[in-house]
Amino acid sequence: MNTFIYKCTICCREYKRDEVRYICPVCAMDYRPGMPLKGVLTAEFDYGYIKRKFSRKNPDFSLFSAVEKKFYPNFPVGNTPIIKNSALSSLLHVENVLVKYEGLNPSGSLKDRASLLVVAESIRLNEERIVCASTGNAASALAAVCASAGKKAVIFVPKNAPRAKLVQIVLYGAKIILVDGSYDDAFAMSLRFTEKKGGLNRNTAYHPLTIEGKKTVSLEIFYQMNFNTPDAILVPVGDGVIISGVYKGFYDLFMSGLIKRMPVLISVQAEGSNAINRFIKTNKYSDMENPRTIADSISVSTPSNAYMAKKAVENTGGFVVDVSDHEILNAQRILASTTGIFAEPAASAPLAGAIKISKNLKKYKTILLLITGNGLKDIDTPLRTIRLPKPVPKDWI
Numbered sequence: 291m292n293t294f295i296y297k298c299t300i301c302c303r304e305y306k307r308d309e310v311r312y313i314c315p316v317c318a319m320d321y322r323p324g325m326p327l328k329g330v331l332t333a334e335f336d337y338g339y340i341k342r343k344f345s346r347k348n349p350d351f352s353l354f355s356a357v358e359k360k361f362y363p364n365f366p367v368g369n370t371p372i373i374k375n376s377a378l379s380s381l382l383h384v385e386n387v388l389v390k391y392e393g394l395n396p397s398g399s400l401k402d403r404a405s406l407l408v409v410a411e412s413i414r415l416n417e418e419r420i421v422c423a424s425t426g427n428a429a430s431a432l433a434a435v436c437a438s439a440g441k442k443a444v445i446f447v448p449k450n451a452p453r454a455k456l457v458q459i460v461l462y463g464a465k466i467i468l469v470d471g472s473y474d475d476a477f478a479m480s481l482r483f484t485e486k487k488g489g490l491n492r493n494t495a496y497h498p499l500t501i502e503g504k505k506t507v508s509l510e511i512f513y514q515m516n517f518n519t520p521d522a523i524l525v526p527v528g529d530g531v532i533i534s535g536v537y538k539g540f541y542d543l544f545m546s547g548l549i550k551r552m553p554v555l556i557s558v559q560a561e562g563s564n565a566i567n568r569f570i571k572t573n574k575y576s577d578m579e580n581p582r583t584i585a586d587s588i589s590v591s592t593p594s595n596a597y598m599a600k601k602a603v604e605n606t607g608g609f610v611v612d613v614s615d616h617e618i619l620n621a622q623r624i625l626a627s628t629t630g631i632f633a634e635p636a637a638s639a640p641l642a643g644a645i646k647i648s649k650n651l652k653k654y655k656t657i658l659l660l661i662t663g664n665g666l667k668d669i670d671t672p673l674r675t676i677r678l679p680k681p682v683p684k685d686w687i
């Protein structure tokens with residue numbers, strides 16, 4: 291395996307692999323539950339080594355992995371398809387519109403990527419119990435991967451999470467604690483739980499390997515596009531870990547000399563939950579008090595990875611767009627009816643964003659919409675806006 295060190299994204303202190311587990315201990319002293327995490331760590335690899343070892347004839351992406359392959363659970367995460375769609379090209383006036391459909395992961399969302407790597411790490415560390423707070427998808431992903439690996443998952447979710455996600459968690463056999471509060475309350479509770487009772491905490495961004503797991507989507511895009519990248523990628527953003535992971539994947543490729551420039555990253559948030567987009571626009575951070583959006587997966591008051599997400603957008607020359615719930619539901623319908631892909635509301639936000647700013651997208655030859663989760667995870671939300679037909683008598687025709 292390649293070697294790496296952890297580097298703090300705030301103070302730039304460096305740590306050896308097993309010297310730290312979660313966030314930078316120095317920056318963590320400033321951290322209180324209820325604010326964006328300070329001191330999120332990233333894995334810095336030996337990029338010279340990757341440069342020497344990586345071959346396009348026989349590409350070995352384990353060079354980019356922070357956990358040895360032998361610890362990976364045997365579970366089919368990733369390798370999701372990229373689909374080129376001409377109807378969306380005409381709609382958006384962009385030559386190539388690509389859709390990467392992450393809803394085809396085993397538990398139905400991109401979160402499986404982060405959970406796979408953290409569970410691999412728990413196998414390396416001989417930790418039997420993995421703990422996580424989630425709006426629903428990270429939890430169902432962790433429960434699924436833990437089931438496949440014979441590990442125990444303990445999960446804190448807000449009581450109003452979509453039912454399909456709760457059903458998944460229960461059937462996968464995880465211990466589920468339904469919190470009478472918000473996602474942010476569940477996040478704080480799960481940290482108290484691991485402090486008191488131990489186990490490995492998988493909270494997004496708090497465990498650095500959540501970012502490393504999510505970055506694999508970018509390595510795949512690079513491979514599937516024949517060692518190329520899109521010009522711009524639209525990403526739905528809640529805590530800001532997916533967009534940071536997407537950034538990290540391309541950063542690793544760039545540092546290894548495998549790509550010449552980074553794709554522009556466009557952060558799409560719901561108007562009612564846009565703490566990161568406001569932070570990027572104004573340079574001033576403030577919580578989203580009482581986040582309100584039908585897109586539960588991107589509904590968050592205090593995004594844990596706000597600082598890194600901001601850098602991901604700024605360092606790629608990217609920008610932000612806020613979309614309304616109405617625009618999200620509309621995009622969900624357009625995506626389903628033009629591509630055959632039924633995405634959950636949060637995962638439909640990238641198309642809503644693309645429609646909203648299509649004038650600014652014309653300059654790109656190829657854009658990619660990151661469709662992060664499966665529509666079957668939440669049918670109640672679209673059901674509010676459509677009417678199912680009444681049955682006809684059986685002699686109707």
Ligand SMILES: *Cc1c(COP(=O)(O)O)cnc(C)c1O
Nearest residue numbers: 427528529530531532587662663
């Ligand atoms: C978690 C999630 C997001 C947002 O990811 P963050 O890392 O919280 O920004 C977007 N879409 C889906 C389907 C998700 O599950």
Ligand SMILES: [Zn+2]
Nearest residue numbers: 298301314317
């Ligand atoms: Zn630090």
